[in-house]
Amino acid sequence: MSTFERGPDLPPPVTQVGVIGWLRRNLFSSWLYSFLTLLALYLVWIVVPPVINWALLDASWSGTAREDCTSDGACWVFVSVRFNQFMYGFYPEAQQWRVNIIYGTLFLLMTPLFLKAFPWKTALGGFIIFVYPFIAYGLLDGAWFGLEVVETTRWGGLSLTLILAGVGCVAALPLGIILALGRRATDMPAAKSLCVIFIEFWRGVPLITVLFMSSVMLPLFLPEGVQFDKLMRALIGITLFQSAYMAEVIRGGLQAIPKGQYEAADALGLGYWKKTGLIVLPQAMKIVIPGIVNTFIALIKDTTLVLIIGLFELLGMIQNALNDPNWLGYATEGYAFTALTFWIICFSLSRYSMRIERKLHTGH
Amino acid sequence: MSDQAQSHHDAVDDVMIELRGMHKWYDKFHVLKDIDLVVHKGERIVVCGPSGSGKSTMIRCINRLEEHQRGQIFVDGVELTGDLKHVEQIRKEVGMVFQHFNLFPHLTVLDNLTLAPIWVRKLPRKEAEAAAMALLEKVKIPEQAKKYPGQLSGGQQQRVAIARSLCMNPKIMLFDEPTSALDPEMIKEVLDTMVELAETGMTMICVTHEMGFAKTVANRVIFMDEGEIIEENEPHEFFNNPKQDRTKLFLSQILGH
Numbered sequence: 001m002s003t004f005e006r007g008p009d010l011p012p013p014v015t016q017v018g019v020i021g022w023l024r025r026n027l028f029s030s031w032l033y034s035f036l037t038l039l040a041l042y043l044v045w046i047v048v049p050p051v052i053n054w055a056l057l058d059a060s061w062s063g064t065a066r067e068d069c070t071s072d073g074a075c076w077v078f079v080s081v082r083f084n085q086f087m088y089g090f091y092p093e094a095q096q097w098r099v100n101i102i103y104g105t106l107f108l109l110m111t112p113l114f115l116k117a118f119p120w121k122t123a124l125g126g127f128i129i130f131v132y133p134f135i136a137y138g139l140l141d142g143a144w145f146g147l148e149v150v151e152t153t154r155w156g157g158l159s160l161t162l163i164l165a166g167v168g169c170v171a172a173l174p175l176g177i178i179l180a181l182g183r184r185a186t187d188m189p190a191a192k193s194l195c196v197i198f199i200e201f202w203r204g205v206p207l208i209t210v211l212f213m214s215s216v217m218l219p220l221f222l223p224e225g226v227q228f229d230k231l232m233r234a235l236i237g238i239t240l241f242q243s244a245y246m247a248e249v250i251r252g253g254l255q256a257i258p259k260g261q262y263e264a265a266d267a268l269g270l271g272y273w274k275k276t277g278l279i280v281l282p283q284a285m286k287i288v289i290p291g292i293v294n295t296f297i298a299l300i301k302d303t304t305l306v307l308i309i310g311l312f313e314l315l316g317m318i319q320n321a322l323n324d325p326n327w328l329g330y331a332t333e334g335y336a337f338t339a340l341t342f343w344i345i346c347f348s349l350s351r352y353s354m355r356i357e358r359k360l361h362t363g364h
Numbered sequence: 365m366s367d368q369a370q371s372h373h374d375a376v377d378d379v380m381i382e383l384r385g386m387h388k389w390y391d392k393f394h395v396l397k398d399i400d401l402v403v404h405k406g407e408r409i410v411v412c413g414p415s416g417s418g419k420s421t422m423i424r425c426i427n428r429l430e431e432h433q434r435g436q437i438f439v440d441g442v443e444l445t446g447d448l449k450h451v452e453q454i455r456k457e458v459g460m461v462f463q464h465f466n467l468f469p470h471l472t473v474l475d476n477l478t479l480a481p482i483w484v485r486k487l488p489r490k491e492a493e494a495a496a497m498a499l500l501e502k503v504k505i506p507e508q509a510k511k512y513p514g515q516l517s518g519g520q521q522q523r524v525a526i527a528r529s530l531c532m533n534p535k536i537m538l539f540d541e542p543t544s545a546l547d548p549e550m551i552k553e554v555l556d557t558m559v560e561l562a563e564t565g566m567t568m569i570c571v572t573h574e575m576g577f578a579k580t581v582a583n584r585v586i587f588m589d590e591g592e593i594i595e596e597n598e599p600h601e602f603f604n605n606p607k608q609d610r611t612k613l614f615l616s617q618i619l620g621h
Contacts, residue, residue, distance in 0.1 A: 264466035
């Protein structure tokens with residue numbers, strides 16, 4: 001009997017490893033790619049240095065009026081002078097501590113959710129989602145706590161953007177889940193049709209239309225004397241609109257769950273809600289995290305549309321500042337600042353979602 | 365009659381499953397035709413037949429993963445109807461093992477086992493986990509408890525699936541081609557687990573092509589073709605002296621290769 005001799009493991013060829021190997025494979029693998037690489041380098045060289053010069057090296061950073069912007073570069077003085085308004089809108093300066101407390105507390109409350117060992121995550125999460133918004137509203141508005149009343153029309157800036165986006169996301173998710181489940185409930189035709197009609201209606205209408213209707217048309221149908229807060233109307237409109245998108249994203253995840261998972265849950269005697277809550281949704285939601293985050297990011301940017309119904313979130317405040325005769329001509333700085341702020345928020349969300357995806361990955 | 369006499373009586377001829385004149389259609393396709401079957405407590409039945417013969421569909425009717433349209437099904441004295449209470453009651457008592465394991469990939473092995481005892485049987489978590497670990501010992505993979513199903517081999521996954529069903533303390537176990545999706549090297553470990561289970565006196569119905577298993581473990585072998593039970597006999601007679609031509613042909617194909 002003979003024994004099979006195993007061959008030794010050989011190192012890969014030099015051209016395949018290290019910096020040179022990487023460059024050859026990725027940038028200079030053929031004449032065409034070499035040409036494109038050089039072209040791209042050239043484009044970077046003609047675009048990037050001027051942008052850096054304008055935004056950083058030649059920019060004016062400190063001062064209080066446009067006369068302080070003497071250089072050729074960006075005039076960030078415009079942003080720093082108006083910064084308070086960009087953050088708080090027309091919220092009275094003396095009362096802005098209330099906004100700070102709301103966001104500071106929210107931040108503190110959310111920190112334990114990111115700690116692995118924290119045992120009461122569900123309770124705390126429930127508190128943040130179901131109770132905290134009312135406390136926040138009470139404090140921002142002031143009436144419930146006997147503070148000076150600040151009507152929602154005076155809320156604004158980035159703090160309003162975050163309210164619109166946060167409430168929209170948090171409220172649209174559960175609604176979307178219910179709509180998605182309803183749309184798949186083949187044994188309940190009435191509920192199913194309702195969900196289909198709801199989803200298709202809200203998906204078929206532009207958000208601008210929804211906002212216009214909520215602000216202009218809805219009051220016409222309300223009885224005389226009934227006041228319904230404009231911000232609240234916008235929030236409801238945004239939530240219903242988003243929930244339709246969310247429902248379709250989640251339905252995609254539900255469809256990806258193999259039939260065998262349902263059967264195994266059935267065979268173990270789990271009823272519909274336990275099967276859905278313990279087996280189907282945890283898997284489906286994990287699959288659609290990229291889709292959900294995509295919808296969230298789209299929503300965050302869509303909040304800028306409330307400008308047209310007279311709510312001044314971040315972009316609205318910038319527009320407002322640009323109309324100031326003292327600061328005419330600094331639109332580029334204003335928009336660059338808005339873009340950067342939105343980008344930071346959306347990019348952080350995107351990175352965070354990738355972290356969750358990795359954490360939940362059990363497929364192997 | 366005293367309790368003891370009652371239980372003795374039960375052990376002798378307690379009917380666990382009874383199908384009476386059961387029919388099933390998929391739209392217009394008649395999948396199961398007039399099935400009559402009685403399974404007693406502790407009996408081990410092997411169902412075989414060519415693919416598409418309706419054998420999987422038949423056992424899937426027993427825990428109502430499929431609905432039958434005519435005839436009656438009784439499981440442990442309860443009739444299977446559209447009544448959800450009956451269905452849930454029966455599913456608690458009937459364990460099922462699938463061809464593709466159908467473990468829950470987002471849960472660890474231990475959580476796969478304890479899920480139903482905790483949520484359906486309402487057992488305290490500690491008790492459920494102790495029972496689950498004992499079963500994992502029995503199927504010889506206690507060291508995998510904290511892993512996810514995706515990290516296990518096919519044979520290990522199927523043993524976890526068997527343990528998961530047993531966690532509910534079922535009176536009946538249904539096996540739907542449990543070894544068909546496995547690599548040849550892993551079939552034996554799963555069959556060994558099933559043989560051990562049979563030795564505990566569990567009532568079992570196995571749809572399988574493992575004729576060795578049928579010969580050693582089954583009390584009765586049932587041969588199905590085109591939605592009908594063609595032949596039914598104890599294993600020795602079934603393999604050595606089949607009555608029907610269709611059975612002979614099937615056996616020659618399956619044993620001849």
